[in-house]
Amino acid sequence: QVQLVESGGGSVQAGGSLSLSCAATGNTGSIKCMGWFRQAPGQEREGIGFIYLGSGNSGLTPSVKGRFTISQNNAKNTIYLQMNILNPEDTAMYSCAAVPTSVPCPGISAASYTYWGQGTQVSVST
Numbered sequence: 001q002v003q004l005v006e007s008g009g010g011s012v013q014a015g016g017s018l019s020l021s022c023a024a025t026g027n028t029g030s031i032k033c034m035g036w037f038r039q040a041p042g043q044e045r046e047g048i049g050f051i052y053l054g055s056g057n058s059g060l061t062p063s064v065k066g067r068f069t070i071s072q073n074n075a076k077n078t079i080y081l082q083m084n085i086l087n088p089e090d091t092a093m094y095s096c097a098a099v100p101t102s103v104p105c106p107g108i109s110a111a112s113y114t115y116w117g118q119g120t121q122v123s124v125s126t
Helices: none
Strands: 002-007 010-013 018-026 031-039 046-052 058-060 068-073 078-083 092-100 120-125
Touching (some): 002 092, 018 031, 018 092, 018 120, 046 068, 078 092
Parallel strands (some): 010 120
Antiparallel strands (some): 031 046, 031 092, 046 058, 092 120
16 A cells, blocks of 8 residues: 655745655555646646656646646655646646556556555635
8 A cells, every 4th residue: 555645735825835754654566656646626637747657757737837847756755746837727636647558658548557646725815
């Protein structure tokens, strides 16, 4: 089993930045790909990006490219989501997820992820 805990959410004004963290504990050697997702009230969950643990290869959905960055710290079993130039449309609950090594990395397809964190709220005001 793997447990994921997000942190770093909060409230920020438009144009500001936030950095989210997702720490994995438990059988971390069994996971190879992690993703970031968000869900605003009344909307479907949206995939933001993913990262291959180890290689660091990553991908981002077009709507956040140029503003968001995904990175990792393998020694800490942690991935990060650096969010810049935030706008009110970025307001959502942000969650991280992971898949075991036996599953191909699903990219930003939420349905295929096995492990999920509880989420951290990000609120952007005008």
